[in-house]
Amino acid sequence: MGRGAGRFGQDMAYLAVEVSGAGRHPGAWRRAGPVLTPGYHVELAATAARAGVDFLALGDSFAGQEGPTLDAVAIAARVAPVVPEIGLVPTVTVTHTEPFHISKAIATLDLVSSGRAGWEVAVSRTAAEAELFGRKAAAPAADLWREAAEAAEVVVRLWDSWEDDAVIRDAATGRYIDRDKLHYIDFTGEFFSVKGPSITPRSPQAHPLVVVREEPDSLPVIAAWADVVRVAAPDLAAAHAARDRVRAAVAAAGRDPESVAVLLDIETHLGADAARELDALGPLEPSSLRVAGSATALVDVIEEAVRGGAADGVTLVPLVLPGGLHPIADEVAPALVDRELRTTMPPGFTLRERFGLARPANFFTATTISGV
Amino acid sequence: MATKQIHLAAHFPGVNNTTVWSDPQAGSQTDFGSFVHFAQTAERGLFDFLFLAEGLRLREHRGKIHDLDVVGRPDTLTVLNAIAAVTTHLGLGGTINTTFNEPYELARQFASLDHLSGGRAAWNLVTSSDAFTGENFRRGGFLKPEQRYDRAQEILDAARELWLSDRQPVEHRGEQFSFSGRLTLPSTPQGHPVLIQSGDSDAGREFGAKTADAIFSRHGTLESGQAFYADLKGRMPKYGRRREDLSILPATTFALGDTEAEAQENGHRIRTAQVSPQTAIAFLEQVWGRDLSAYDPDGPLPDIDPDPGAEITRGRVRHEKDPMAVANSWRELAEAKGGLSIRELIVETTARQSFVGTPKQVARQMDAYVQGDASDGFILVPHLVPGGLDEFVEKVIPELQDLGSYRTEYTGPTLRDHLGLARPEVAHETRATG
Structure with missing residues (x-):
């Protein structure tokens, strides 16, 4: 018998929150205070941590935002030492950024957060982004995601390019490492080749959590590499269909669909006056299901989504920050516990452990240790 | 001023x-x-x-x-x-x-x-x-x-x-x-x-x-x-x-x-630790451009000359432009100091505290x-x-x-x-x- 949707297969909801700049609503910038100070980002992360969310998704792209934005890995690293427990999942696009750099940056985020790092894989579609680099033209989504599949493979292989016990510090032989436990990845693909090994040793989680958004061309990357999938859907029926697509693709790739959590994006703006406040910010086409209303209305939607099998959890996307996070911490999170959709986690879990995922075996040793 | x-x-x-x-x-x-x-x-x-x-x-x-x-x-x-x-x-x-x-x-x-x-x-x-x-x-x-x-x-x-x-x-x-x-x-x-x-x-x-x-x-x-x-x-x-x-x-x-003598002693201890026997041979190989693993780090410098064309180490800047000249100066130094071993010579030439x-x-x-x-x-x-x-x-x-x-x-x-x-x-x- 398969488990129900949700956390630990117990009809429990995974809970993430996406933050970027002053919030997803472009009109939010006009009312924003300083969004570039470290204090702003520490406060956002601390509020999300108070809500007990599994991870903070830090959105990012090289262009297209209304207001000023910082590099998302930088923000994650800046908050990691001072905000405990919460997972930190920055978006890093692969279209213009070297996979070698991505691999060591996310592994290092895992180090400085003691195993709370993830990586949201994304592509840069626009001509505006391509022109910031001037190396190649904007490409169709199918090409971008084919390249992303190679980038993800390189990043994950580099994470495994050091075995856990490669550092031996053997004074008798003068050797700091056992170099037989470092591996060239020797990746050659359609778009690039990368030799390896990484310059950064294997990280606490070994494989930080890989998050990918569901779209038609991203399914191969999801099938091969995703631990968590984010779905945007206008309603729960569409979300259900998207979850089915993801699970089918994962199963077809020979992986267990139970090991890949599907989280539905819900745009939120909560409060008695929520709808009127949103109108005042100007128009915004919804990019996924939206709740502009009470915390109870949001909790109802989450309950229906998870208990009805449309999703294993949700990523809440406050349209206006930092204010939009407060009702999530103060009202939504406690209500989810009351409805037995969430439990309070004891401290000390890695992000993978929050998703019930084991620390993976090393690709380069898996064949030799499988018989042990 | x-x-x-x-x-x-x-x-x-x-x-x-x-x-x-x-x-x-x-x-x-x-x-x-x-x-x-x-x-x-x-x-x-x-x-x-x-x-x-x-x-x-x-x-x-x-x-x-x-x-x-x-x-x-x-x-x-x-x-x-x-x-x-x-x-x-x-x-x-x-x-x-x-x-x-x-x-x-x-x-x-x-x-x-x-x-x-x-x-x-x-x-x-x-x-x-x-x-x-x-x-x-x-x-x-x-x-x-x-x-x-x-x-x-x-x-x-x-x-x-x-x-x-x-x-x-x-x-x-x-x-x-x-x-x-x-x-x-x-x-x-x-x-x-x-x-x-x-x-x-x-x-x-x-x-x-x-x-x-x-x-x-x-x-x-x-x-x-x-x-x-x-x-x-x-x-x-x-x-x-x-x-x-x-x-x-x-x-x-x-x-x-705490005293100058103690500082000198600490300095020597650190320099020696910085050049393990294996590190001494590796340094020598960088200049010689050859496999010298058979040499005793506590023995004398090799009689054979460097291979000037060899790039034995990759991924670091090579500061020695003329291996033969370096080898000769090292040989002279080793002799002048009363017959330094390979390791002593490398300690002498590479590991030196500024203060x-x-x-x-x-x-x-x-x-x-x-x-x-x-x-x-x-x-x-x-x-x-x-x-x-x-x-x-x-x-x-x-x-x-x-x-x-x-x-x-x-x-x-x-x-x-x-x-x-x-x-x-x-x-x-x-x-x-x-």
Whole structure:
């Protein structure tokens, strides 16, 4: 018998929150205070941590935002030492950024957060982004995601390019490492080749959590590499269909669909006056299901989504920050516990452990240790 | 004349044999706790900045990954952003290679660090041309050696255009890069990050005199330090820069003791630990270009001559240009010192502390070096992680303060404040590059 949707297969909801700049609503910038100070980002992360969310998704792209934005890995690293427990999942696009750099940056985020790092894989579609680099033209989504599949493979292989016990510090032989436990990845693909090994040793989680958004061309990357999938859907029926697509693709790739959590994006703006406040910010086409209303209305939607099998959890996307996070911490999170959709986690879990995922075996040793 | 103030930077011990990983007190090279300890010690000592080096391919020796020194390190910018969270004033500098990064991305990453640290970022520009490292990157090792400073200059110009654009559109059309668009960030607390350079060639010195806020040098003796200092500062006026707009910081090691004899003994102990028997042979092989693993490190130098064409080590700069000359000078030295063994010879030639003595003696030596215009300060390279700065901060810093040549508190929040540098202005930059 398969488990129900949700956390630990117990009809429990995974809970993430996406933050970027002053919030997803472009009109939010006009009312924003300083969004570039470290204090702003520490406060956002601390509020999300108070809500007990599994991870903070830090959105990012090289262009297209209304207001000023910082590099998302930088923000994650800046908050990691001072905000405990919460997972930190920055978006890093692969279209213009070297996979070698991505691999060591996310592994290092895992180090400085003691195993709370993830990586949201994304592509840069626009001509505006391509022109910031001037190396190649904007490409169709199918090409971008084919390249992303190679980038993800390189990043994950580099994470495994050091075995856990490669550092031996053997004074008798003068050797700091056992170099037989470092591996060239020797990746050659359609778009690039990368030799390896990484310059950064294997990280606490070994494989930080890989998050990918569901779209038609991203399914191969999801099938091969995703631990968590984010779905945007206008309603729960569409979300259900998207979850089915993801699970089918994962199963077809020979992986267990139970090991890949599907989280539905819900745009939120909560409060008695929520709808009127949103109108005042100007128009915004919804990019996924939206709740502009009470915390109870949001909790109802989450309950229906998870208990009805449309999703294993949700990523809440406050349209206006930092204010939009407060009702999530103060009202939504406690209500989810009351409805037995969430439990309070004891401290000390890695992000993978929050998703019930084991620390993976090393690709380069898996064949030799499988018989042990 | 007022006493010149000494600037100090702290180099996190890295992937060469200066770092003694075999010491019982040596901690993890990658745990964040090691970085926290080291950075907070530097901040307690009122250092100008912490510094992280970088190498984007693991070194190889005789076709295999070099395993005798520390290997591996975390990502520079990610660690610096995390250290910003556990320090308040300490500058945060790192090497980032211009060959394997694009100007837009670098400008955005350093601007992010400067914002998230409240104005404490510094970038050591390094440009490499080796295809060896290029194998880790999609662009490969395409750069011709003679283009190194062209690329460094252009990436710096491009980054500055972005940093000082205040989110206005930038269009850059150059030999190395052609791009257009807006940075997602306004100018940073420091205007833009502090710029560090370390080239020693004529082109490198010219680049430093024109652009750098700080220079790492390798000139250890008073005389060579003074010559380098005079040369570098003498090149600045033609770029409209004042001598005090640039700090020259030679890489510096030290050994301390309660008495001079104890300091000498500690120095010898550290030098010996830095050159294990296996490391001695590896050093010799770098010069000889041959497999010398059959030689006894406690025996005499090889009779055979170096293979001048061989590149036995990859992934590090080879400073010895003429292996035969080096071999001959080593043979003469070994004989002059009464028949040094291979290991003793390598200890003698490669592992030497810049300053050895009691805390008071070391403080006076350092002060004399700076007051004598051999430098503006030092980048200290301790031999231990994470505690390599502890004793220096506890004992030498107060002596420097007593001499009146070292700060007793930070006087501003930014690294430019610590280094006494003006904040670059948008209008000034437009004139300078236009």
